[in-house]
Amino acid sequence: MNGRLKKLFLFGLIALAFLFPSMVNDPYYQHILISTFLFVISAYGFNIITGIAGQFNIAHAGFIGIGSYASALAMTRLALSFWVALPMAVLVTITFGFLIGYPSLRLRGVYFALTTLGFGEILFLVFDNWIPVTGGPMGITGIPAPTPIPLPGGYQIAFESKAGFYYLCLVFVLLAIYVNRQLLHSRLGRAMLSVRENEDLAQSVGIPVARTKITAFLLATIFLGICGSLYAHYFRFISPVSFTAGESFRQATMLIVGGKGTLIGPILGAFIFTALPEFLRSVEDYQWIAYGVILMLCIVFLPNGIVGLVNERRARGTIGRAEDG
Numbered sequence: 419m420n421g422r423l424k425k426l427f428l429f430g431l432i433a434l435a436f437l438f439p440s441m442v443n444d445p446y447y448q449h450i451l452i453s454t455f456l457f458v459i460s461a462y463g464f465n466i467i468t469g470i471a472g473q474f475n476i477a478h479a480g481f482i483g484i485g486s487y488a489s490a491l492a493m494t495r496l497a498l499s500f501w502v503a504l505p506m507a508v509l510v511t512i513t514f515g516f517l518i519g520y521p522s523l524r525l526r527g528v529y530f531a532l533t534t535l536g537f538g539e540i541l542f543l544v545f546d547n548w549i550p551v552t553g554g555p556m557g558i559t560g561i562p563a564p565t566p567i568p569l570p571g572g573y574q575i576a577f578e579s580k581a582g583f584y585y586l587c588l589v590f591v592l593l594a595i596y597v598n599r600q601l602l603h604s605r606l607g608r609a610m611l612s613v614r615e616n617e618d619l620a621q622s623v624g625i626p627v628a629r630t631k632i633t634a635f636l637l638a639t640i641f642l643g644i645c646g647s648l649y650a651h652y653f654r655f656i657s658p659v660s661f662t663a664g665e666s667f668r669q670a671t672m673l674i675v676g677g678k679g680t681l682i683g684p685i686l687g688a689f690i691f692t693a694l695p696e697f698l699r700s701v702e703d704y705q706w707i708a709y710g711v712i713l714m715l716c717i718v719f720l721p722n723g724i725v726g727l728v729n730e731r732r733a734r735g736t737i738g739r740a741e742d743g
Contacts, residue, residue, distance in 0.1 A: 435588055439581040448580040454692040455587035456649055461672050461684035462594035463641030468670070469678030470598075470607060471634035472614025473523065474531045476666050477538035481639055483545055483661030485511045485646020487552055490561045490656055500564035504647045511643030512636055519635035524628060526617065538663050545658035557657030561650050583652055590644055597637070599681055610634050611679070671713045677723030686724055 439448060460482060467475050488510040492503035522533040545552050552558065564586060567575040577583050601607040609630045612620040621627045650656050668691065676687025694708075720727055 432592070436585075439584050445580050448584055450692060452580060452584050452587055452652060454688050455584070455591050456645055456652070457669065457672060457688035457692055458591050458685055459587070459594050459641055459648070460645040460669055461676070461688050462598050463638040463645065464669055464673050465598060465678060465680075465684050466601065466610075466641075467634050467638035469673060469680070469683070470601065470614065471610040471631055473631055473634070474670070475534045475635070475638070476531055476663060476670075477518065477534040477541065478642065478669055479661045479663065479665035480538040480541035481511055481515065481642040482646040482649065482665075483541060483656075483658070484514050485643035486650040486656045486661070487545065487558070487646075488643075489647035490558045490650040491551070493562055493651075494558060494560065500562075500647075500651060501567075504564075504644070507647040508640055508643035511639045511646065515636050515639030515642075516632070519632050519639075523631040523635060535663060538666060542658055542662055545661060552658070555658065557655055558650075559655050561654045561656070563654070564651050577651075587648060587652075590648065594641055595681070595685075597641075598684075601637070602681060606630070606633065614679070667713075671716075673723075675712060675716045675720070675723055677725030677727075677729075680723070680725040680729070683723050683725040 438451065442448065460478070464475070464478055467473050485507040489500075489503045489507035492498045492506050493500060498506070518534070518537050522530055522537075525533060546555060548554070563583070564577040566577065569575065575582065577586055601610075609620070609625045610633075612623075612625055613627055613630050617627050620630075649660075672687035672691045673684060674687070675690060676685070677683025716723065722730065
């Protein structure tokens with residue numbers, strides 16, 4: 419019965435998500451949802467490498483930047499269709515993910531984090547100083563919306579409007595949820611969780627640690643490339659300030675507060691930290707302080723995030739009822 423209720427609840431949420439643009443016509447709220455979806459896609463990528471595999475990647479925003487610049491340049495400089503630019507951006511992001519992941523994932527803990535931090539800073543300097551290609555601090559403007567999809571009878575699916583882009587992002591959000599769910603219930607996912615908990619023990623039972631971590635890293639970069647491409651074609655403007663280490667820590671906060679290594683945590687964290695800046699708009703200069711305080715409190719009091727706390731309470735309740743029985 420519980421499984422059936424969960425499926426009905428999930429189906430209801432998906433139906434509500436598809437009906438949202440028709441129920442809420444306010445462009446502002448549609449913008450908030452689109453921004454949230456972009457963070458959700460990114461957070462699910464972060465969840466694979468950090469939440470499931472246990473490798474803290476501080477170059478997260480830099481990889482999103484690679485996807486953004488690759489997709490934007492493919493359409494503005496090469497005049498390619500968005501449906502070519504998107505997979506191209508993902509391919510470029512995966513390539514850089516392999517180049518940084520292959521040598522650095524042999525490191526552990528803080529050494530891996532520092533390596534990715536350095537790589538993220540290098541990417542920021544490239545974005546900021548390679549002016550003929552990236553536009554430098556001025557960024558790239560005039561990025562077109564995704565190319566419409568033609569339909570029979572002269573109709574087409576356009577993405578110029580917020581409602582159209584909303585549905586495009588929703589499709590990729592559902593894809594990210596599906597991949598994370600399948601991963602958590604797969605042999606590969608269990609291998610990643612074993613590596614996260616104890617690399618030496620995982621290796622002793624025959625799990626190829628290096629290959630498992632590289633696989634997690636490459637899977638994560640797929641969603642970072644998708645997020646970067648969608649980000650560029652939604653905001654129609656990108657610049658280096660959107661891909662700093664601070665943005666990586668902001669998205670890490672989303673994942674940690676929501677619940678790393680869980681299926682619902684990335685969604686919850688992304689929603690909280692997309693709505694929170696709207697409430698903190700009057701004290702914008704202190705937003706990063708608020709993020710830091712929330713992150714520290716969560717690490718101390720909610721190390722497994724909100725979803726982790728709920729799961730712990732539920733497990734304790736189940737055990738308690740079993741003991742009473």
